[in-house]
Amino acid sequence: MEFLNRVAVITGGGSGIGRAVAAAMARRDVTAVALVDMSEAVEDVAEKLNTEAGRVFAIPFQGDTTDEKFRASVFDAISRKYGTVSLCVPAAGITRDDLAVRVDKNTGKARIYPVELFKQVVDVNLIAPVYWALEMIGRVAEERAAKGLKRWTPEEGMQGSVVFIGSISSQGNRGQISYASTKAGLEGAAATIMKEAMYYGVRCSVIHPGFTDTPMVRAMGADYVAKNILPFTQLGRLIQPAEIADAICFMLANSAVSGELWVDAGWHAPA
Ligand SMILES: NC(=O)c1ccc[n+]([C@@H]2O[C@H](COP(=O)([O-])OP(=O)(O)OC[C@H]3O[C@@H](n4cnc5c(N)ncnc54)[C@H](O)[C@@H]3O)[C@@H](O)[C@H]2O)c1
Numbered sequence: 001m002e003f004l005n006r007v008a009v010i011t012g013g014g015s016g017i018g019r020a021v022a023a024a025m026a027r028r029d030v031t032a033v034a035l036v037d038m039s040e041a042v043e044d045v046a047e048k049l050n051t052e053a054g055r056v057f058a059i060p061f062q063g064d065t066t067d068e069k070f071r072a073s074v075f076d077a078i079s080r081k082y083g084t085v086s087l088c089v090p091a092a093g094i095t096r097d098d099l100a101v102r103v104d105k106n107t108g109k110a111r112i113y114p115v116e117l118f119k120q121v122v123d124v125n126l127i128a129p130v131y132w133a134l135e136m137i138g139r140v141a142e143e144r145a146a147k148g149l150k151r152w153t154p155e156e157g158m159q160g161s162v163v164f165i166g167s168i169s170s171q172g173n174r175g176q177i178s179y180a181s182t183k184a185g186l187e188g189a190a191a192t193i194m195k196e197a198m199y200y201g202v203r204c205s206v207i208h209p210g211f212t213d214t215p216m217v218r219a220m221g222a223d224y225v226a227k228n229i230l231p232f233t234q235l236g237r238l239i240q241p242a243e244i245a246d247a248i249c250f251m252l253a254n255s256a257v258s259g260e261l262w263v264d265a266g267w268h269a270p271a
Pocket of ligand 1: 011012013014015016017018036037038039063064065066091092093094124165166167168208209210211212213214215216217
């Protein structure tokens with residue numbers, strides 16, 4: 001599945017992995033990318049990506065991925081100008097890390113992880129990515145229905161592809177009860193979408209990156225990375241966003257890919 005003449009939506013495109021995926025798609029001749037992020041930096045990032053590519057392909061959209069009206073408006077705007085969206089990488093994500101249960105040394109009372117934080121992480125990391133994918137699939141399905149097309153056949157070529165961003169944390173990681181749950185949740189969503197959306201010729205899979213050199217990981221601090229991440233990473237360094245982006249483009253493009261890909265640099269978590 002070539003990216004030429006294809007239109008993509010990338011959330012979390014203003015930073016880290018999302019930004020790197022946009023750059024990698026540009027090198028593969030994608031027609032246009034809706035670069036979605038709640039940070040105002042997305043405008044500047046789109047401008048830089050366009051300058052690097054020597055053409056205008058990245059169109060910035062600033063907003064919250066959990067906002068349904070915003071989501072529909074992004075798809076409306078990008079498809080009106082460039083055509084139906086057929087590549088979706090919903091990469092926007094957050095961490096709200098803390099131990100699941102923490103006992104106060106002074107009072108002896110247990111404080112359990114706040115449910116409102118858990119819900120926030122579920123909204124951003126699980127529900128939003130699934131709905132950005134469903135928005136794309138719904139539009140592909142509508143377009144097919146309008147043409148009188150029913151069940152997709154392989155001769156038609158792929159109609160679309162989604163890659164969710166899981167994490168090595170989906171296998172369990174201390175201090176990440178909410179984050180790990182959402183990343184594991186994406187596995188069930190992707191497997192279900194893969195079974196249902198193939199009716200319309202759309203594939204769905206999950207990439208599980210290891211620790212990648214982005215603001216999300218840099219926020220942990222250099223000392224934390226040196227002590228708690230690098231010793232358990234066989235590669236001995238953080239993964240570069242471009243390496244994850246390359247793997248994501250492979251997964252989007254190769255029609256035989258479904259399921260999950262671990263791009264973890266040999267991460268073996270301590271117990
Ligand atoms: N960096 C890693 O080591 C790593 C490892 C595994 C998985 N991931 C996943 O990769 C994805 C990208 O992470 P990253 O490392 O590039 O992080 P990042 O913090 O560099 O980028 C995430 C972007 O998402 C945006 N965002 C967050 N919530 C949003 C919302 N509600 N609406 C719109 N935009 C929102 C942020 O503004 C930010 O620009 C995330 O889903 C993350 O969980 C990262």
